[in-house]
Amino acid sequence: MKIQKVPGNNKKHKVFVYALSTCAWCKKTKQFLKDKDVEYEYVDVDLLSKEDLEKVKNEITSRGAPLQFPLIIIDDKVMITGFREDKINGALA
């Protein structure tokens, strides 16, 4: 699976973003993390193969998260759906 890593100096939390390459809110989320110098990984779900898509779908549903993007997962436990700045900030504090 094509997981992209965006380097940053803030490595305090493990941040993963499920995104769509066409989605403006996803882009905003990525930019927001970058501006905060947070290291994170992301995957653009719309660019995945059928097999990887199935994997991602199972990953997301097994976490009990809705199949919506962006989905931000912090430290494998905090799940934030949508670009909710205050929630992301809170989880990264």
Next chain:
Amino acid sequence: MTSLEEVRRRAEADAESRGYKLNPDLSFLNDLLEGLKTNEERYGYPSCPCRYATGIFELDKDIICPCDYRDIDVEEFGACYCGLFVSKEVYEGKKKLQPVPERRPGKLIERALSGRITPEYPQEVKKEERITEVVGGMKLWYCKQCGYVVFREEPPYICPICKAKREFFAEIYLSVSAKG
């Protein structure tokens, strides 16, 4: 190939016809229009840039921009799900744009992400079956107020033509005679 300007013009014309505005954040707006253009090139129709689309028309038709959920979301939240269309209040900065909760039913999203057509959604439907048989729970609905007809599993939230509420939609029952 559809140009970005064409996508923009189309969105502008549509917004104007409904009394909406396009997102005032120009760089955000540009990203949305780019997303629509990409989807149109990828799938053949401009599906919502902020939702996963399959490329299978039957599975994506409710999220083709302007999506089925736009009118009710603009009314309730001042913006559609992706934020392309906003109300006048949001445009003028009187109301802050917040992420709009997804209104699309979970079962439709799940089906799309399964990446396959379930038996209830055959890709090819024989022509003679189209009229006489109900396909996978699909029904014809008409708006009792203005006569608008739509072929869907459920009636729309709001009539896109006359804005009548869902309760105004009634099912159409078809019968076919074998006589010539």
